[in-house]
Amino acid sequence: MNVEESIDVTRTPQIPKQRGDLLLDAAARYAEExxxxVSPGTWLEPGAGMERCSCGAADCPSxxxxxxxxxxxxQATGSAVVARRIWGKTPRASILLPTGRSFDALDVPETAGFLALARMERMNIELGPITCTPDRRMHFFVLPGAAVKAPDMVRKLGWAPASVDLVPHGEGDYVLAPPTRVGSRGSVQWARRPTVSNRWLPDAEELVSALAYACGRESAASRGR
Incomplete structure (x- = not known):
């Protein structure tokens, strides 16, 4: 079984699994493969006809x-054994991937992300894993250090960082991993799954130009509406 098969937890399995099993398997495989x-987050608790966050806040934003x-x-662990133990105790816990360790992430609006993705594919740029979140954002996984360098990269391209909706996630931050579900909005999914071919991540410099251009174009279009 290759890495793509082992980490593709978003496809429909032949034998249906409980959601907790999917989360446990995914967390363990992210660590192992x-x-x-991986770090356990909050989870959804059913009650009174609806699901609420385990944090107890009625107006929880996520x-x-x-x-x-x-x-x-x-509490993050890189051990598959420990991950199985943690999610064995809290099987519905969301999966947080700390950034600034094995990777950083460049966070952009979904429309800009897909525009940039198409452009980078035409340019044959090697890409790492990419996630899509229920709030219509895309996270491009890149080498650590991107969060520090990204603002200057954007400035050198002629954009003011504050005017471009490109958010780098680095040390002290995290991204959500599939198949984490965000309330009733849906689940985090892979736009590009982790595979053997994208094990080696690109440097942010290879992606920022296309991402900043796409974000700037979307921002200009929004202002013109």
Missing amino acids: RHWD PGAHPAHDDWAG
């Missing part, structure tokens, strides 16, 4: 999909 640290403790980063 990709050597990514129900079932945010850190459960202040020390979430310290």
